[in-house]
Amino acid sequence: MTTPATVALRDLSVRRGGREVLRVPALDVAAGAVTGLLGPSGCGKTTLMRCLVGVQRAVSGEVTVLGAPAGTPALRPRVGYLTQSPSVYGDLTVRENLEFFARVAGVGPGRVDAVIEAVAVPVRGRQLVRDLSGGECARVSLAAVLLGDPELLVLDEPTVGLDPLLRAELWRAFAALAAGGTTLLVSSHSMEEARHCDRLVLMREGEVLLSDTPGGLRARTGRHDLEDAFVTLIAGRAEAA
Numbered sequence: 366m367t368t369p370a371t372v373a374l375r376d377l378s379v380r381r382g383g384r385e386v387l388r389v390p391a392l393d394v395a396a397g398a399v400t401g402l403l404g405p406s407g408c409g410k411t412t413l414m415r416c417l418v419g420v421q422r423a424v425s426g427e428v429t430v431l432g433a434p435a436g437t438p439a440l441r442p443r444v445g446y447l448t449q450s451p452s453v454y455g456d457l458t459v460r461e462n463l464e465f466f467a468r469v470a471g472v473g474p475g476r477v478d479a480v481i482e483a484v485a486v487p488v489r490g491r492q493l494v495r496d497l498s499g500g501e502c503a504r505v506s507l508a509a510v511l512l513g514d515p516e517l518l519v520l521d522e523p524t525v526g527l528d529p530l531l532r533a534e535l536w537r538a539f540a541a542l543a544a545g546g547t548t549l550l551v552s553s554h555s556m557e558e559a560r561h562c563d564r565l566v567l568m569r570e571g572e573v574l575l576s577d578t579p580g581g582l583r584a585r586t587g588r589h590d591l592e593d594a595f596v597t598l599i600a601g602r603a604e605a606a
């Protein structure tokens with residue numbers, strides 16, 4: 366049985382700054398899995414994510430999310446989007462922020478403790494969010510996104526700047542969410558993160574080079590190390606061109 370796709374892109378093209386920065390003829394993102402959106406800085410990961418949440422302009426083609434056109438108001442509570450910039454209030458404590466966003470999302474205060482635990486957010490009494498480290502602050506933003514228990518999570522570089530232990534902890538939290546049926550699309554410019562993903566979407570220069578499982582990428586390239594496999598894939602394409 367194949368699981369239906371949560372996200373389907375068809376004939377997608379995006380222009381930014383007067384040039385085409387993204388071209389995706391077809392891409393599906395599987396439901397209930399952690400898909401890594403990986404590729405070097407500037408390859409178009411953020412632009413693709415912005416298309417899914419309906420905030421990108423100059424988009425042509427079809428972007429379908431949970432069965433509806435991306436950006437449809439009814440999708441708002443069903444899709445959680447973590448951007449690269451902190452989206453919480455610096456002059457409130459962690460708990461005050463999360464209690465505020467819980468009210469906005471219309472969820473009970475019980476969710477606050479659940480998300481604090483899910484992403485190991487530091488809660489230190491009266492400490493304000495503006496006095497947290499960058500990595501801590503990013504986790505508070507992530508916790509806020511999780512409050513409404515969205516069906517699709519679009520997370521732009523959630524592990525950047527975190528130490529290896531915390532990164533591993535977050536990837537475990539993502540796997541637990543996927544096991545509970547949530548679909549996650551998680552971007553990173555580090556191929557090191559690939560091993561944590563159920564599926565990989567590899568991008569380069571505005572194009573999707575591959576959508577496959579880590580095992581599938583290894584089998585295609587004959588490389589066990591996923592970073593080596595990515596390099597081999599690119600070299601193979603350059604030769605074929």
Ligand SMILES: Nc1ncnc2c1ncn2[C@@H]1O[C@H](COP(=O)(O)OP(=O)(O)OP(=O)(O)O)[C@@H](O)[C@H]1O
Pocket residue numbers: 381382383386404405406407408409410411412413554
């Ligand atoms: N506001 C903008 N105006 C013009 N061009 C832009 C704009 N934002 C991004 N771009 C260009 O679009 C391309 C894709 O950018 P995007 O931010 O999607 O890449 P990315 O893979 O997410 O990079 P990173 O990993 O550094 O966040 C880049 O070439 C970038 O220079």
